[in-house]
Amino acid sequence: MSIVIMVGQLILGLSILVILHELGHFLAARAFGIKVDKFYLFFDAWGFSLFKFTYKDVEYGIGWLPLGGYVKIAGMIDESMDTEQMAGPAQPWEFRSKPAWQRLIVMLAGVFVNVVLGIFIFWMLTARLGESYIANSSIKYGIVPGTIGKKMGLEAGDKIIAVNGKPVNRFEDLMSSKVLLDHTVLTLQRGDKTMDLTVPANIINDLSDYGIEQFISPLPRLKFAIDSVVPGSSAQIAGLTKGDSVIAVNGTQVVFYDQLQSELKKYANKTVMLDVKRNNEVKQLPTAVNKEGKLGGKDGGGIVPKFIFPEEKTIKYGFFGSLPVGANKAWGTFSNNAKAIGKVFKGEAKFNKVIGGPVAIATMFGKEVDWVHFWTLVGFLSMVLAFTNLLPIPALDGGHAVFLIIEMIKGKPLSDKFLERAQIVGFVLLISLMVFVFGNDIVKQVMKSKP
Structure with missing residues (x-):
């Protein structure tokens, strides 16, 4: 059931982002009188879709290939590679007939929507929750x-x-x-x-x-006492109980919880003598340590610690006062992605270390539904999607934007043949990248699961 929740949150979150991103392209195109033939969540590769209907000459649907989504804009060289349409004379309602500045706005509209969405989500979260921190x-x-x-x-x-x-x-x-x-x-x-x-x-x-x-x-770093003991654990078998304080492990003094953890790891799969303070008396309890260096059963922890936490402070900004705070958080996410990519080019980070795919994202959503966490992650991913789509790769919005800027500088459009070839190269590059990302995610999960 936990896997279903994780995957469900992933699909819901990405669907929201993809639909709104493509809606940006759709609305911008319609605003300039450009015809839109299709609006799809996921790709209907080879013409196969899970669901579709037509409304006002636009085909809306859900494809079977979950690699994002698209709007098919008439008279545009895109991932559909509809060369037959492009072979005919340009029509006034086609993308290619419009001024370059209008086409550039259409291309950047999806990114714009993602940025606005990211800011809006962080704004609303800040307005509702404020900012909590420990001094x-x-x-x-x-x-x-x-x-x-x-x-x-x-x-x-x-x-x-x-x-x-x-x-x-x-x-x-x-x-x-x-x-x-x-x-x-x-x-x-x-x-x-x-x-x-x-x-x-x-x-x-x-x-x-x-x-x-x-x-x-x-x-x-915190001092601790035992809040509860897990039934059936070595801690319970040894006689530990709620309210106890472990003050030494095999004669080594323990004051803080991290010290207890470090000492127990030294004696994995062994028995240690715990000095336990209970009601102002010190008892010595021989206790088995599992292979994980804990006081649990085969692989779990045996005690739940009770801490005295430092006081947490909360700042409330009000509805409009939360806007600049939320915008700053959204921009921070965007700039962090740029910094991470920059480190790859500087040789300070490996490419496979800074990227994550659907498996990694699903893991981030978690196995339980926490709506604050969900929307925080959707806001984060919205800014990531905005940054990714701005990369100057053919087949991405950023690639289309670069070609349009070149056209505006030259004063004439690039040839259809060049754009078609660039689109093919970009699409192959993106598919290869997706395969790499999937494989990288799987390798990371396998490595983390190893003892």
């Missing part, structure tokens, strides 16, 4: 670095106080793109010392492999 100054015991953070030199308990010399006000900003994509310098306090660490320019490769939570944990 960095309230992080009493510092951070918990993951595999990536440790690799670059961070240690548990470090307090990051500045990024590129500017004070950090929000703890969540430490996991932001400004830190991870801009080759930043972190100023941190470690005990009585203050030092600087530079975030590696190629950190995006590790983020792709391990996940952003392996840079710095979204939870700061």
Whole structure:
């Protein structure tokens, strides 16, 4: 059932984005008196569709090939490769008969709609929820670095106080793109010392492999007690119970939850002696550690910790005050994609590390329905789709736009033969890229599933 929910959210989210993107092209074309022959969600390859109907000379339908969607604009060389229509004389209601500036607007209208949609979604989410954050100054015991953070030199308990010399006000900003994509310098306090660490320019490769939570944990370093014990786990068998505090593992003092996790991993598949404080008394409990280095059964955790979290603050902006905040979030998503692609060209990131396809996107939606998360992701993907379609690749909106700009500079259109060949090259390139992306997603999932 969880897979069905994941795939269902993926299809719903992408369908919303594709329909609205193509609607942008459709409305712009109709506004300039250009005839539209088809409006399709997904592709009706080889003329086969799952559903279709005709209304006011436009065929609307759902294709069987889920690789996006399209509008077939009369008199335009596009993915339909309708050379027969192009062989006849140009008609006044065709795309090719209109001025270049009108055709350029039609080509960019889909991107425009995606940008507006992204801004609108982030605006509405901000208006409803505001912005919640934990003040960095309230992080009493510092951070918990993951595999990536440790690799670059961070240690548990470090307090990051500045990024590129500017004070950090929000703890969540430490996991932001400004830190991870801009080759930043972190100023941190470690005990009585203050030092600087530079975030590696190629950190995006590790983020792709391990996940952003392996840079710095979204939870700061915290003290803990046991909130509950999982029935049947080694923790329950050992006698651990709600309210207990584990203070040592095989004689090594434990104060914070990350310390407990680190110590237990040292004794995977072994039995350890836990010093447990209960009602001001200390008990020693021999406890089995599973292969994952936890106190669960075969592969699960055996305890649920209870933390005392730093106070979370919430800023409410009001309806119109939320607009610039939402627009800034949307633009941040757009610019982050540009930065990631830029790192590929600079040699700072591998192409297969910065891209994700349907499998990766479905995983992002998750196995449960959370509408705030759903719309946040749709807003994010809308900006990603806008950026992707602006790339100057033939068969994408950006490719068509480049050819139109060249036409406006030259004062005459490029030949139909050139545009047809460019369209074929672009379509083959996109199909090849889609196959690569699918394969890359599958490889990543297989690698993550390995122990």
